[in-house]
Amino acid sequence: MRCLIGNARSTGAGKRARGMNDPIDYASLVERLKERRTSLSPRLQDVAQFVLNNPEDVAILTIVEIARAAKVPPSAITRFTQELGLERFSELQAIFRSRLVGPRLAYVDRLRGISERAAEGEGPIDLSDPQEVLGIFASSAYVSLMNVVEDQRAAPLADFVEALRAANAVHVCGGRGAFGVAAYTFYGLAAVGKRAFLMDNLGSMRMQQVQAVAPDDLVLAISFDDYTPETLQTAEAAVAAGRNVIAITDNELSPLVPLARHALFVKEARLGHFRSQVPAMVLCQAIIASVGRSGGRSIGRS
Structure with missing residues (x-):
């Protein structure tokens, strides 16, 4: 039996049986990952x-550089490629590179130069030069902002806004790195006349805050990799209580996605250990403005 399975893989019969010989684009790749999420090993789930979360890196870096950044051996990248029904890493990279067009590619190439300098031991940023630091972070955020616009084209943005508008009240939850985004979203929704509450777990009373969510209210959970446990627990408790949850998170494999009626995706701008909140903030500002407009409120300065 082991020999037969090996032969099926080597001849490509297994791929045909799974429909994996069909042409694949980025959207199809995401769907394959969603379908195979539970069957992937923990290491391949990390990949x-x-x-x-790092599509630009996959588009421009070598397999060794990607493995180093993902903290896995290069063989894991190869196995991941094969799990998707692709024969070579170059095929996977072509899918990601096809997403980069126009000015975005120029900015990504600039960021690649930063990565190459880091690999050569020169350091990615000269922290003694604030102007260089600003330029590099702005370039990284620019790429992420273009991704936000592109990603929402296939996302239920209008449904997301309508769910917020229709809710009696919105309870916003986000911790750690996402807390600033959650706090601003709470402030912004309140500023346009929407009843809003910040689920801040003050006094370790997270469960009491969940109990305050009414049946016609909505929980907005915001969390990105490395998903804040308290945010996940809050969303799980809300779903267990029969309350509706929507989410802003990083990708289709986020643990928030199965809990949410609607989910929007934001890939954070990253540079080393630093993560920019700019893309998530811009998305939330657009949502707040849309909720305010649909509710008949004019959007002024804040």
Whole structure:
């Protein structure tokens, strides 16, 4: 039996049986990952999270550089490629590179130069030069902002806004790195006249805050890789209580996705250990403005 399975893989019969010989684009790749999420090994799940959260890196870096950034051996990248029904890493990279067009490619190439300098031991940023630091962070955020616009074209943005508008009240939840985004979203929704509450777990009373969510209210959970446990627990408790949850997170494999009626995806701008909140903030500002407009409120300065 082991020999037969090996032969099926080597001849490509297994791929045909799974429909994996069909042409694949980025959207199809994401669907394959969603379908195979539970069958992937923990290491390959880590690879899947990395490639979805860092599509520009996958498009421009070598397999060794990607493996180093993802903290896995290069063989894991190869196995991941084969799990998707692709024969070579170059095929996977072509899918990601096809997403980069026009000015975005120029900015990504600039960021690649930063990565190459880091690999050569020169350091990615000269921290003694604030102007260089600003330029590099702005370039990284620019790429992420273009991704936000592109990603929402296939996302239920209008449904997301309508769910917020229709809710009696919105309870916003986000911790750690996402807390600033959650706090601003709470402030912005309140500023346009929407009843809003910040689920801040003050006094370790997270469960009491969940109990305050009414049946016609909505929980907005915001969390990105490395998903804040308290945010996940809050969303799980809300779903267990029969309350509706929507989410802003990083990709389709996020643990928030199965809990949410609607989910929007934001790939954070990253540079080393630093993560920019700019893309998530811009998306939330657009949502707040849309909720305010649909509710008949004019959007002024804030």
